[in-house]
Amino acid sequence: MESLDIPPFYVSQEIVANCNYYWISTKGSIISFKKGDEFVVKDIEKSSCECGYIVNIGIKLPIEANNGMYCSICGDIRKEEGGYCKFRADRFSPKIQIGEFISMKQLVEEKLELISSN
Numbered sequence: 001m002e003s004l005d006i007p008p009f010y011v012s013q014e015i016v017a018n019c020n021y022y023w024i025s026t027k028g029s030i031i032s033f034k035k036g037d038e039f040v041v042k043d044i045e046k047s048s049c050e051c052g053y054i055v056n057i058g059i060k061l062p063i064e065a066n067n068g069m070y071c072s073i074c075g076d077i078r079k080e081e082g083g084y085c086k087f088r089a090d091r092f093s094p095k096i097q098i099g100e101f102i103s104m105k106q107l108v109e110e111k112l113e114l115i116s117s118n
Helices: 104-117
Strands: 014-017 021-024 030-033 038-040 043-046 053-056 092-094
Antiparallel strands (some): 043 053
């Protein structure tokens, strides 16, 4: 069975930075956040370089960085659409941790059981 590629977060989910981040452009613009800072996911997508998921947390991209930002894993330049920075999803954790998770397979099986019993 093929494994499902499920994003780590969903749009509008509250997340928390699990590391410090600091970037300064050649013109002096600064983008930063600290471990523990809280954000809301505005968008999430697979990165163009296939190094994982990237999230938009609402931080505007400085005008001098309109060519994009580089991937800190592979060094690939990714074009940032819409004027917002996108950060690696592994820099964040869910704000609210749920104690017990159910797998997608279990969810589908339970849903099928409910449908068949009706």
